[in-house]
Amino acid sequence: MSTARLETFADGVFAIAATLLILNVDAQVGDGTTDLGKRLLEIWPSYIAYAVSFVTIGIIWSNHHTVMAQLGKVNRTFLMLNVFLLMCVAFIPFPTRLIAENFHDRTELEPAALAYGATMTVMSICYISLWLYAIGGGRLLRDDSDSLTVSGITRSYLPGAPMYFTATLLALVSPVASVALFGAIALFYVVESSFFGT
Amino acid sequence: MSTARLETFADGVFAIAATLLILNVDAQVGDGTTDLGKRLLEIWPSYIAYAVSFVTIGIIWSNHHTVMAQLGKVNRTFLMLNVFLLMCVAFIPFPTRLIAENFHDRTELEPAALAYGATMTVMSICYISLWLYAIGGGRLLRDDSDSLTVSGITRSYLPGAPMYFTATLLALVSPVASVALFGAIALFYVVESSFFGT
């Protein structure tokens, strides 16, 4: 089985999940809002949340691209692992809204941050599992895969789950710090991608 | 007519139908929810429903891939049959929400399970019709199609409609058992796909 059609489906899910994020911002402004200007300023956490999640999905997409470029074929187990990964990615808009909506309410921000962190942690676990399965014994690697790139991907994906898990636990102590850390992780990946990636 | 563009459209519908499922989870948490943590735990059937339907659509997508790989061309009748199949797939998010929302209310779960089951039964009938039309007299098969794969697909698709129809009827006796059976069918296909597929 070739890798092309898997990418079409995956790119579709990435693109839709990212684009649906705007519905979260949109829902913050009701139909009969009075003093729209004030409301648009008040909901600034929605814009940050939109940007962080959009960029996060963009990075996951871009990394997915890097992964697929190293593979020569896929099998049904890989397809299923990929479906699980996409299931997590498509879930991201939901906890993103929870954080955006409850940012000004510290009591409700805790469960929102836990939900976001749990989603990202499970997503990271799916991602590293997918990758370790693909490269285990060189199972799905191209014949001419680049061993430096392969070990670079492993090194870059392994810290994902522990980082997100730590940020999730932090929500129990300080939801705001947890949310800031989610933003920082996204920023870290943007910088890492742009400067050290190829 | 080549098969490529049919796949782009189909993959689009699969990807969107799967990604829209998150709106069902999202709708379970209203704007002014108090005690968000409690609410997020209460709506656990939404998560299961999300996962089952996402994986189900993922499997339908993956099987669609397997089918198309055996075909050398498509004709207009096949295109129309494919549109009917996609129409059923795009319908799945609706009964999924009905089940997720009414899981705690056994009276309302019955019509929800019937709606879900009817959708999946009709979808299975469309799928097997599409396939039998394509292979009838080798109508659309590639010249080098693999007869083992072809008979394997037929064997794997034929039980779909009866299985879903049985699970649907079961809803009249026990909606919960019916819903559990829908989950089990999805799980069965995941395992079957991962271990016995190629």
Place this chain on the structure above:
Amino acid sequence: MSTARLETFADGVFAIAATLLILNVDAQVGDGTTDLGKRLLEIWPSYIAYAVSFVTIGIIWSNHHTVMAQLGKVNRTFLMLNVFLLMCVAFIPFPTRLIAENFHDRTELEPAALAYGATMTVMSICYISLWLYAIGGGRLLRDDSDSLTVSGITRSYLPGAPMYFTATLLALVSPVASVALFGAIALFYVVESSFFGT
């Protein structure tokens, strides 16, 4: 400019417009619906409207495919005409909901049918304009385009706008007859596509 990327964008719009139709059915069942079974039966016009519009979009997509297969290149004017066509296609879910929601209320069905008919009429005009522009003086045709197919497409697209316009006007006399005619036009195209197309 090649035709490939135009098709990716167009297929995306077709797939999303078709898949969004389910939101119309979904919106008919509120959150706190009691007696779900009764409600699911009551909203049968939603299912018909869903099917008719999904199949209509499927046919427009499939015809778009047929058109593109005859073209060897596209230019910016064609791109713009194509954007106008897609703008009409993406509009279809809206009047579809209006008809589905107001089917039981004959007073409100009239404007709904007029809105649906106007959308389809404008869409048909965009479609035939796109086509006549492409073939005018053989402007964008492939060198090896099939003149029989080309004149077949023209013959098949020309009646679209008058048919939809007639059905729209009929709404002023009998909204129900108008709506039935919209369904009949879709059915006509399904049959025409499956049996006489290639």
Place this chain on the structure above:
Amino acid sequence: MSTARLETFADGVFAIAATLLILNVDAQVGDGTTDLGKRLLEIWPSYIAYAVSFVTIGIIWSNHHTVMAQLGKVNRTFLMLNVFLLMCVAFIPFPTRLIAENFHDRTELEPAALAYGATMTVMSICYISLWLYAIGGGRLLRDDSDSLTVSGITRSYLPGAPMYFTATLLALVSPVASVALFGAIALFYVVESSFFGT
């Protein structure tokens, strides 16, 4: 890294952002609307807003195509800049709704026009940055890129940000004039694309 998969993801975001615009029109007609005909006429600004934003996204898509056709490769920095551009594009449906909904209320139209203008200004800055990065020192250009096309793109993109910024500032004086100018800019690009593009 090849340019193909970047285009699939980008086309997905363009297609979805454009198609989601219909939800804005749809939301203007509530469930229990009485006198639907009157309501459908009242909400005419929604139709204009839908058309302007759909066409705007169509032009951005079509220009993206022109840009990519000149590039021979992409790198991670380009990918990230592209994600930022798409983030702005996917944002467009939100301020579009704000303008459509508040068109009849001059007090609320000012913040709506500012939001729309800010989105388009930031989008234009992302677009020109992406382009200047790609062509700086011929970084990502194809070996056989057309220098006339390259300088033509630069000339056509540079005025975008100032034009949108001016229209945004105009909202502080006259929101209606600002909104009219947004429409005029879109129209200008349609005409420019169709007649002077290639």
